Amino acid sequence: MAKRDLRTTLNPGDRMEVTVDNVAHGGLFVARTEHGVVFVPDALPGERVAVELSRVAKSFAHAETLEVLEASADRVEHFWPEARVERSANSRAGGAEFGHIRLPVQRGLKTTVLRDAMQRFGGVETDVEVQPAPGDDERGGLAWRTRVRLQVSESGRQGPFAARTHTVVPVTSMPLATEGIQRDALLEERLVGASRVDYAELGDGTVDVIATEGDAPEGPTQTIVEYAGDRAFHLDRAGFWQVHREAPALLTAAVRRAIDTDLVDPKAANFDLYGGVGLFAATLGELLGPTTRVISVEGDEVATDHAAENLAEWVGAQAITAPVASFLAQTRRTATPNELRRLAAGTVVLDPPRSGAGKQVVESLTALGPRQLIYVACDPVALARDTGLLRERGYELTSLESFDLFPHTHHFESVAAFRRA
Template identity: 55%
Template sequence: MAQTRRPRRGSRAGTRSGTPRPAPKPPAADGPLVTLDIERVAHGGVFVAHHEGRVVFVADAIPGERVVARVVDQSKDRFWRAETVEVLEASPDRRPHIWAEASVERPPERRAGGAEFGHIHTARQRTLKAEVLVDALARFGGVERDVVVEPVEAALAPGVDLDAGTGWRTRVRLHVGADGSVGPYAARSHTVIPVASVPLAVRALAELAPLADRFAGARAIDLVAPSVGDAALVVVDDDRMPRGPRPTIVERVGDRDFTLDRDGFWQVHRGAAATLTAAVHDLVDGDRFDPRAANHDLYGGVGLLAAAVGDRFGDTVRITSVEADARATEHAGANLADWVGARAVTGRVDRYLDELATSAGPADLARLADATVVLDPPRSGAGRAVVDRLAEVRPRQLVYVACDPVALARDVGLLRAHGYELEALRAFDLFPNTHHVEAVVRLRAIV
């Protein structure tokens, strides 16, 4: 075990992290009680019901159930938000919550957050996530497509209970309350909830978690379990950057090692990096791939997906990884050293593409038009500015890795308006017992 006192940075600059948001208000404990019939799932881990003609978004329910819910937010004219407090008619897909401190038996303001689907059987969780993705693609992307959310293969996730959806998190943040106690935040608030276990964590972190200890004056406790080496406990004191060298770790994917900062971005599920490597490897259309073209890995982090491309097509592949975090870019350069045509560039993706589009000569534009571009943007997606620039340089195919269905669907819609066609899609359950889902799609430029 390693224990140090230093802050944790956001996941990776320009990608998974963003501007800090104001602390959410705790749920109201005195709102009206309403009886609701739950109709369907909505994006964000909540479910849709109606009460006297008004939409109500309900937490901790399942479609087909009848529940009593407490309205906790009536601030919007068009909809309310509510928390289930009693299940009158349970779905056959309901199970005892995998985390006792998040159970519907507890008052909503005392439920641990971070496992909002933990009361639902795992197979049903995946169908609900598929419904959200199907709905988003239809509404925002203009695409009708069936979706199957695939579990992580057992061989890629040793130690993970795939049936229960537990034991998969290799990074855990525990917050510290005013009294020094540690725990997760309550759902949709910044109230620290003491807990007796962390069931989503890999075993090494579950054993390391200091759930009964006090950390007066600290802000948070970060637990990190790399695939190579020992797990670490990091006490986060403040937001100041540390002096001196930053600790690094090694993550192994197949036979390849990736070095990164211990507080840098890496996929959280034990099997996620290998799963996404295989998906990108498979979804790149080999008939359209030109190893000499100006291939790119945008939002490239420490080079995971660029390496997936390189491992498939050989050590002469030309590929540029673009990442806003300078430390991640430094690691990417070293991690991609096997490929003579690989390079890592530090820069915001939108600004990099602006410069690329305005400075490229005829030969450069031809190499870009023949290119394959992999992109793995933050939860907010690539957005219009990046999509417009990509469409301007018009790479032959795009492989888009997304962790938010609505952001993905919006960008698919933007790309379709620029003449790109969605050809292939795979979705993976990389966040069991939460509402999150990962998707990988391939789009091709229509000539």
């Protein structure tokens, strides 16, 4: 029996009352109605809410929550006044979409999303649970962001976009930011002419402010220093660094745990793909010793230059600027039999963007046949889909850890290990 097309009965702007059934990926919740599935934000399973439809597709609709009619016992008052459901959707600050949910319940919902994704897309049943980062429970999940990006309106007011829009919501506070950023932020200033402003609390406790016109940061490029544990990393002041104050140390420790040292060969061709400034390449080097052969591959030239500096103590380390897919394809085409043997003995760490590694990268990587892969993932569905691709090509999941490095949002990080069967 063909499913009914929701567009024949529903239209954007329609209002209805729905009962929320479950959590979905992306910070949304599922309501099953007589018309079909409606995805709802700012809700909780079991709640009855009044919503207004914002988009109607053939098999599902999206809505904005207008009012909570029957609240869950797990609902709390949102910690950020600018993000509360009592505000209209267009004036509701984005970036803290789980802030109305008790912190342990947030992690339970993320655990549900991860387990469901791994089963549906990866074909793997797992009992993994999303774990808190050190100090977050004591802080109520606040004051963890060492990097905050705010948009700037035409009038110069600063704030995030409202969720699912490009409407700037001016704010007077940033509770998820570190205490240093909260202290030094220029929220009362009008930044007329800027398109966005980035605040960063650096490893030495100073706060950097980068105002941007268009796509280019103002002023000359500068090098800063950040830390993972006791190890220093040089990077561009506008470059990527892990956002949560505990993330660099926590993730490198998780990568170290995920590596099976019995399968490690320091003289093999070991890779750090999507390597940034060499955070995980350094982890490999520390684990495997001073003669470690490791190649960090990163598409950003400035980050690669810093990676070369950060990896200088390992005589066998290299930093290459290239798209990962192109690098792997070229390696497959040009590797000699001896190089292929070293590649097959290697350990690979990959930390792809939110979209995941994808089919092309997985095919090229598994064709080289490294002994083990350590996958750092910031999206559970992308990880699950790549898990399915890896399993089809002879790799099995051997360990999985997940960490709530983005409290009060739907995001979290996972570290998965795969071994060639």
